[in-house]
Amino acid sequence: MKLYIMPGACSLASHIALREAGLPFEIEKVNGEKLTESGADYRAINPKGYVPALALDDGEVLTEGAAILQFIADEAPAAALAPANGTRQRLRLQEQLNFIASEVHKTIGAMFAKPEGAAREAALAKVESRLDMAERLLADGRQYVMGDAFSVADGYLFTVLNWTGFLGLEIGERPALKAFLARVAERPKVKEALAAEGLAA
Ligand SMILES: N[C@@H](CCC(=O)N[C@@H](CS)C(=O)NCC(=O)O)C(=O)O
Numbered sequence: 001m002k003l004y005i006m007p008g009a010c011s012l013a014s015h016i017a018l019r020e021a022g023l024p025f026e027i028e029k030v031n032g033e034k035l036t037e038s039g040a041d042y043r044a045i046n047p048k049g050y051v052p053a054l055a056l057d058d059g060e061v062l063t064e065g066a067a068i069l070q071f072i073a074d075e076a077p078a079a080a081l082a083p084a085n086g087t088r089q090r091l092r093l094q095e096q097l098n099f100i101a102s103e104v105h106k107t108i109g110a111m112f113a114k115p116e117g118a119a120r121e122a123a124l125a126k127v128e129s130r131l132d133m134a135e136r137l138l139a140d141g142r143q144y145v146m147g148d149a150f151s152v153a154d155g156y157l158f159t160v161l162n163w164t165g166f167l168g169l170e171i172g173e174r175p176a177l178k179a180f181l182a183r184v185a186e187r188p189k190v191k192e193a194l195a196a197e198g199l200a201a
Helices: 011-021 065-075 088-113 117-138 152-167 175-185 188-196
Strands: 002-005 026-029 053-055 061-063
Touching (some): 002 011, 011 152, 011 188, 053 065, 061 065, 065 088, 065 152, 088 152, 117 152, 117 175, 152 175, 152 188, 175 188
Antiparallel strands (some): 053 061
16 A cells, blocks of 8 residues: 655544554655655546545555545554444544544644635634534543544544644643643654654654
8 A cells, every 4th residue: 555645734644544553555755746756746646636645555546534544444453443334433433534624624724825814813713613622522531532542533633733833823721632632642653653754743
């Protein structure tokens, strides 16, 4: 398998999942001109042009982080990174992955475009409300998004919350989120993934 990434982007969640799963994989970086490290046209590999994409050993290319994360979890059942397919808990994982993708990822990600004036105020208000939602989710004392066991959702939430540091945004008075970020950052496989992408938590 080969995972296409941009360092620190949402593809970091898939990278963390691959390491937590203990699966063999390669990484290839994609640059802003949509060229891979080896000089290939990334759009010929993933016509969507964005990361992540996972090239499977059978030649298929899987896109969309939430699908890639579940594929990785299902390839390594012993790592218990997702509840079993067909269960209510799997549905709950999908609920959280969709929340992270559409509400947290896209809301914080929008700040990289550096909106100004009223647009910035509106975008910031949305970020604050999504951070509040994530704080409420974790505030019942659970260690991770799905409870007390790490799942693929945690690497994803960690990745997108980590962007607040690059953006100069404050997590603020949200103790559960702060503790969650510190807890995930301490995981050896997360440290490995960050180091491999040239990042620190
Ligand atoms: N819907 C996609 C969104 C992926 C996405 O937003 N990728 C960003 C990095 S976090 C990207 O590659 N942006 C560059 C671009 O869109 O050209 C998913 O959930 O995987």
